[in-house]
Amino acid sequence: MSPSLAGTARLGKRTKDLTKRLQPGDIAVIDHEDIDRVAAEALVERQPAAVLNVAASTSGRYPNAGPRILVDAGIVLVDGLGPAVFEEVRDGEQLTIAGHEVLLEDRPIAAGTRQDDATVTASLEIAREGLSEQLELFAQNTMEYMLRERDLLLDGIGAPDVATRMDGRPVLIVVRGYHYKEDLATLKPFLRENRPIIIGVDGGADAVLEAGFHPDMIIGDMDSVSDRALRGGSELVVHAYRDGRAPGMERLAALGIEDGAIAFPASGTSEDIAMLLADEKGASVIVAVGTHGTLEEFLDKGRAGMSSTFLTRLRIGSKLVDAKGVSRLYRQRISTFQLVLLALAGLAALAVALWATPGGQALVQILGARLDGVLSWFTMLFSPRVTGA
Structure with a gap:
């Protein structure tokens, strides 16, 4: 019991x-x-x-x-x-x-x-034992999505105009998904040096803020992102249904920030339209954090529409890089121990070069005399004092 x-x-x-x-x-x-x-x-x-x-x-x-x-x-x-x-x-x-x-x-x-x-x-x-049936459904949903969104997938038709300029810039898309905290931590040097456009997908915007950065754009149905992130000045793109209904606009209206927000009617998930938008607007590379990349992850999400993510990744191709791949490429190759050894070797080489010249020998003798003086002074501080009788 x-x-x-x-x-x-x-x-x-x-x-x-x-x-x-x-x-x-x-x-x-x-x-x-x-x-x-x-x-x-x-x-x-x-x-x-x-x-x-x-x-x-x-x-x-x-x-x-x-x-x-x-x-x-x-x-x-x-x-x-x-x-x-x-x-x-x-x-x-x-x-x-x-x-x-x-x-x-x-x-x-x-x-x-x-x-x-x-x-x-x-x-x-x-x-x-039920995986074969799920794979059949996944394949069926993939075909349905491809037929429904062929204009967007093939030609980018339907992607809205946005104020954020991405042409020729790296773009980081953050989803509050698999291992997003670890991925963002490994990407901090990349973020500081490359200054990519940062897109937070719903709650991914809060993940960006928690990591110490600011999203340039927030995309999603706005149901899991905080008021603080929405009021932060990022460009807002609301994921809408194909018929134009956008429930996320109601939340923005309640916060008084609906002016300037853009609706993006499309099937699939918000992370899909974030990737397609970045690709259509000319991003040089798209780095994905917390997104779904394997069949197990697609099925584990438990949505029939996850097949759209599979097609989206095929559409973008090699321009899309998973954050874990970036961390492996960007990992520091020289250890701290190796850097210390390199510094010591440099100092030793400098000392040998100085000793080989008359001026260097004189400098070494002067430094040695100064060091002896400092050591003598330090020793006297702790030596016992002799007092008179």
Whole structure:
């Protein structure tokens, strides 16, 4: 029987919004089918005591990484609790988890599956059997997106005019995704020396600010970026639906900063249109931070539209560079130890050159006499004084 634990309930059906309110030791109550890696890592960073999921943390559609990350971090994960938990529990109430049951004031309100290493492993094995079906859907969505956005993909038709000039400049696109903090840390020398145009994709704008830089442009549906970032003076490009509806404009209007904001109607994800816009506006190179680059990452995102990212990367080609590749190329090749040895070798060579000339020998003798004087003075400071009788 697993030991019980108690904590303050924090409810949120959108995991990325909930993580902003979580405190260490809280119990996160979420509704997130197939918890992906980014969501799991965000939860682990906030250090909750437990995560209660009203949905299935692994539905079996594909082997998602989230449950494994939570369990390996020592966070209690109970899923499949059912939507009634959101009706029974209020934010801030005290919950107790006893085994696979959830109690409110000692009254059981829901029961689910308490995940551990064995159950997560079994769920992932079952999910791998569904990969072929997911690949078929991925291929189908890829074809649909290619037909729907062929003008944008092939000729850049539909990309809006923007004030930020990118022609011939390197562009850094930051998404709050996989290992974005580590990537930004390795890119700081590149940023200082090359001064690229920085585009933050939704919450990626906050990641840029946290790293000590300022985004030139923010692109997205504006649902996960802070007010501080939006008010920072960056050019704002709102990702809109193909029919022109742009819910993000409503938030900008509420903040009084909708003037000058530009709508970009397009299918796919916000990171896709950020890459396509940078490419269309003549960026010399596009460096991606936190974006999705592998099939596992596409599937782990859990969106049918992720196939658009696959096509976008094909469209941009070699101009697109992953941040991890840049860090490997830009890594310092000379160690500190080697630099010290080089400096000592230079000093030794200088000393030999000086000793080989009469003037150098005289200089060395003068410096030696001065050094002897300093050492004598320093020795006298600590020698015992002789006092008279």
